[in-house]
Amino acid sequence: MSTKKIVSIQDISCYGQCSLTVALPILSAYGIETAILPSGILSTHTGGFKNFTFLDLTDEMPKILNHWISEGIRFDAIYTGYIGDARQFDLIRQAKEDILNPGGLLIVDPAMADYGKLYTALNEDIVLGMREIVREADLILPNLTEAAFLLDTRWKETYTKEEILQIAKQLADMGPKTVILTGVSYEPGHLGAIAWQKESEQYTEYFTEWIPKNYHGTGDVFSSVAIADVVNGKDIYTTLKDSCEFVVKSIRNTLPDESHGYGVKFETVLAESNL
């Protein structure tokens, strides 16, 4: 199999185990050449740290992209995550046009919200921009809060399986061929993910034990493993299994250290996994 190439468009949170500091090591370990188009630089992520700094890279991004275009650089997938400035959605559209190989994938993790709330530094323009960009994506990986923002519906604490499937189908109707909903639960004690594939009209689900503790960055860990599998041509069940198990192992790895609340210790899980 030839080595795949991904470019990830999201922020660098310098400290805090999320976004590019998660995506880069995981995708690389899965044998994927990973380039980055950083959307901004923050001192930490915005979930729980106070007075974080933010350097918006919107003005630099077109220069990087144009240089790549002039060099003929191309990718098998674009993976977008946290976007701190709504002007960047046009740039993602341009990247899809100009730096994807034929048949390449636009993969959107609409990382903007969790537990019913938008992340601290984000506003309605980001929600509107995400709603538009998911229409152009091949695969999206929202959690249920993000799904509610994308569909302009109300987030709930609990959902039935029928409601979850309905949400996945409605999101697929917006454009993407595959929707992977994360943080899904409809049986007590179980948490997992469900994928809806528009072409085959089939759903696939995978559940693990629910560990009642929330950490930032688990969505980014999940997406990075899932995207590595998708780009490497793994089937959807394997993709869900690998990413759910990886997240659960990372959480279990973190639990004993009560002083470590800002992210998950995924590194040793990565080092010990059979990729």
Ligand code: PXL
């Ligand atoms: O993990 C998602 C994420 C990415 N980037 C930044 C964040 C968050 C979540 O809070 O704040 C800057």
